[in-house]
Amino acid sequence: MSQHALLSASCKAWRSLSCPRSELRLDLTLGCGQTFRWRETADSHWTGVMRGKVWTLTQTEDTLWYYVYSHNNNPGPENRQKGKVEEEEQLLGKMSKRTTCIKQEDEGLCTVLSEPDKKEEELLRDYFQLDVKLGDLYKNWSTVDPHFKHTANIFTGVRLLRQDPVECLFSFICSSNNHISRIQGMVERLCQTLGTLLCKLDDVAYHDFPSLQDLTDPCVEMRLRDLGFGYRARFLQQSSQMIMNSHHPDWLQSLRSTPYLQARDALRTLPGVGLKVADCVCLMSLDKFEALPVDTHVWQIAKRDYNFAPGTSQKTLTDRVYKEIGDFYRKLWGPYAGWAQSVLFCADLKKFQKLKEEVLSEDKTELKIDERKRDRCAEKQKTQKKKSKRT
């Protein structure tokens, strides 16, 4: 039986990326409600499914550690004995086996990672959008917005994920009139029921997110109703069907190269997709960083912390107020307004309130010995790789 990987147990089996905490905080980024599929499977270890693979992530002060599990996704006769296959699956503990050296002809230099390794590092960089320099953005937002500056001191490293559009869309269709914990459960059941099994870790099954095809089957609505999706069951089935019939399977993905408002309008033609859900999908999976989802909660923040008053005093969050709030923030924060908003949103979540007190009372001179050790381990791995590449 395979187990969840632990950094402390097998440092060498992990791979790493240089990435300071100020650029990425896993706990905040994975727990703030933009994605619903990551769980803290051990202290500061996050396990989830991303780009069709099962990952465990953890981090130390300057390093992001990742672990990719192997799984058998070739449908074949041996799949009848799934249980057995899984039992035999081992953690990818053998770095040396995987890190074959690739020579580059001209310079005698060669890359440190093998092809699949490089690909996985690239997947991770892409998913976390590590090329976006969060520290610089924070600096800019802090200059123009004192309130942001205040909360940014504590909530560093909150970053938008570049999610798969299908997963993002169908997860957020589930989010209507709903709260995070229940959405998590629903998405989990959705994957368990309709998604492909990837692997099992400590008796926990990890499934891929269902494909459009999987969601289009007419019996999906009834199955999801049985799973407690309520009226959203119909939305999910109908939306996928509409994409498959009226568009093409890659239609969602193609919206990445469509201008923001146009993409949002396109999404809004799908059942169960209003302004808020469309903006979530735009911001979190379609590269529209100016998109700014406004829910009642964000509206409260605007009123409370920014003294926001709509042009005409509305009682409900009308389309008009929705747009006014978005425009207000875009004017304040600029083209990455959606990113800035996610920081404040995160800071306002109940589950992170304790952070505010912890940070204030924390003894800042405390040495994080474990982490330093691991950071050194990362360095060591890198130099070893450099050495081995010359042979």
Place this chain on the structure above:
DNA sequence: TCACTACCTGT
């Protein structure tokens, strides 16, 4: 354009 309501289910 705005207000109101029903829609599913769990806490």
Place this chain on the structure above:
DNA sequence: CAGGTAGTG
């Protein structure tokens, strides 16, 4: 009521 949407006046 909850991190909405769609349908109706």
